[in-house]
Amino acid sequence: MRARGIVVLLVVLVAALTGGVVASFAISGRRAARGPQQVAQExxxxxxxxxxxxxxxxxxxxPADFADQHRALSQGLSVVSVELRPDPVVQSGADQAQASFQVSRDLAGHGTWSFRATLRLGRVDGRWKVLWSPDTLYPGLKRPATWRLTRVEVPAVAFVAADGRALPEGGLLDPYLTELGDRLVEEGDDDEADGHSGWAVEATEAGGKPQRVKLLAVKQSARLRTTIDRDVQAAAERAVQGRPQRTAIVALRPSTGAVLAVADQLGGQGAFVGGYPPGSTFKVVTAGALIADGMGAGSGADCPAGVVAAQRTIRNHEGSALGATTLRGAFAQSCNTTFARLAVDRLGGGxxxxxxxxxxxxxxLKPGTGAATGDFPDPRSGAELAEASFGQGRVVASPLMMASVAAAVADGTWRAPRxxxxxxxxxxxxxxxxxRDVPGAAALRAMMRAVVTEGTAAGAGLPAGTAGKTGTAEFSDNGDAHAWFIGFKGDLAFAVFAEAGGSGPKVAAPIAARFLRGL
Known part of the structure; x- marks a missing residue:
């Protein structure tokens, strides 16, 4: 009996230990299987x-100063409470996810500062982690920042939408409206500029200049209409939310040059003042020059995988080739080799x-806030001309500038945006x-439609009636690239830019589709 009792006791112990091991494995399994939603919630x-x-x-x-960056914001702005309202996590692919969220901070005695931002997550060594960067604290931040509340003179006006309705606060347009207010006060020669003292949220990134990002508790007695369309602005902001890259959308009305929307996650008002290689979106300009020189959309052209133009070897993206084709075909499939050779052999720098x-x-450009000038330097050699023909080398432009290029094709006239x-x-x-009248607008409209119906943007899900041009603009020796898509649909033109986004067809064009389908 004693031996039997010992056996029973051993069985019970083994069962208990086995159950414990199973339970342990189950708990460990649950931890290993934690998804992005649970990580975001925690x-x-x-x-x-x-x-x-x-x-x-x-x-x-x-970063080592992770906590310090959070404390710098709270202490600099006298934050007394923080409210976070996250949206559900959206997973993109097997290893990336993001959650848009609204954060509201009570700034002791100065009101509430609210805006939307994005929490980015990724799978690292098999586990989901938060991919933290300074722009988790505020959209567009690239480096640690110091924060402060500064007393300012503010205008006695509220900037409103084109239809006279109030613009929503806490959006990606806020820095632009703040600068409009600053400029209104600086001019000071109009009754609408007579304002009063107020407070502004000011951020200074390491090594940068102070930037006012929000005016607080401003009392307005009048309204000044902007050109912003509330619906277009809302669609643009939805389209860029939750992206793994810093993204911007600028939308214009081609018939007037009016800016309809600015959804800018680049920081420092990069959608207006940034200078980036436009990549193959610049082929719109080169194609216009070729049409002005006598070519037509159906004119014969060659698209080899590689070509030597002015002693500069040019290759197509991923080694693609069409062989004998037309200017329209080369444009739709974005053949670098075609445009480099034609620019050198036929156009020249002039x-x-x-x-x-x-x-x-x-x-x-003077849209009302700061804006960079698109730069096409005189090519110093045939090799530079070859690169410039497809928007590389020393050619730079902002998303605002490239939106105006798309608008010019849609209308036939380039108008300064405002x-x-x-x-x-x-x-x-x-x-x-x-x-300014632009060359070849009618032919360019047909060629940009071909990009969407049969070219590099054919699989992006763009709605019927959209015309556009993709761009993948390399900016480093490692092949890192910005993603572009510019286009138009009816009396709406736009540029989509994803910083270091990689592929225009795979990244920027689908964002454009999301934007247009959200209208």
């Missing part, structure tokens, strides 16, 4: 509690430069810009 919960240590554990390789000027390159009615531009120290 991160937001820790953030609400102010537990920077736990937040850092949930992040992949957080003809291409004149086409660039017709499309607004070199024109000082954020206010032409009659109101002087109130912010700006003025209406020039208008």
């Amino acid at each position: 991160y937001f919960a820790a953030w609400r509690q102010g537990s920077f240590t736990k937040m850092a554990r949930l992040a992949d390789a957080p 003809k291409l430069g004149r086409a660039a000027s017709a499309f607004g390159f070199g024109v000082r 954020l206010l009615a032409a009659k109101d531009l002087r109130k912010v120290g700006a003025e209406p810009g020039p208008e």
Whole structure:
């Protein structure tokens, strides 16, 4: 009996231990299988509690000053409470996910500052982690920042949408409206500029200049209409939310040059002031120059995988080739080799430069806020001309500039973009810009439609009636590239830009489709 009792006891012990091991494996399995939604929930919960240590554990390789960056914002702005309202996590592919969220901070005695941002997540060594960067704190931040509340003179006006309705606060347009207000006060020669003292949220990135990102508790007695369309703005902001890359959309009305939307996650108002290689979106300009020189969309052209133009070896993306084709076919499939050879053999720097000027390159843009000039430097060699023909080398442009290129094709006339009615531009120290007829607009419209129906954007899900041009613009020796798509549909033109997004067809064009389908 004693021996039997011992056996029974051993069985019970083994069963208990086995069950414990199974339970242990189950718990371990659950931990290993934690998905992005659970990680995001834990991160937001820790953030609400102010537990920077736990937040850092949930992040992949957080910087040494992770907690300090959070404290700098709270202390600099006298934050007394933080409210976080996350959206459900959206997974993109097997290893990336993101959750848009609204954050509202009570700034002791200065009101509430609210805006939307994105929490990005990724699978690292088999586990989901938060891919933290400074723009998790505020969209567009690239480096640690110091924050402060600064007393400012603010205008006694509220900037409203084109239809007179209030613009939603806390969106990606806020920095642009803040600068409009600053410029209105600086001009100071109009009754609408007579304002009062107020407070502004100011951020200064390491090594950068202070940027006012929000005016607080401003009392307005009048309204000044912008050109912004509330519906287009909302669609643009939805389209860029939750992207793994910093993304911007600028939308214009081709018939007037009015800016309809600015959804800018680039930081520092990069959608207007940034300078980036436009890549193959610049082929719109080169094709216009070729049409002005006598070619037609159906003119014969060659598209080999590689070509030597002016002693510069040019290759197509991923080694693609069409062989004998037409200008339209080479444009739709974005053949670098075709455009490089034709630019060198037929156009030269002078003809291409004149086409660039017709499309607004070199024109000082004054939309009402700061804006960079599109730059097409005179090619110093045939090799530079070959690169410039497809938007590489020294050619640079902002998303605003490339949106104006798309608008020019849609309308036939390039118009300087603007954020206010032409009659109101002087109130912010700006003025209406020039208008210029662009070469080959009718043929370019058909060629840009071909990009969507049968070319590089055919699989992007763009709605019927859309025309456009993809661009993959390399910016490093490692092959890193920005993703572009510019286009138009009816009396709406736009540029989509994803910083370091890689592929225009795979990244920027689908964002454009999401934008257009969201209208």
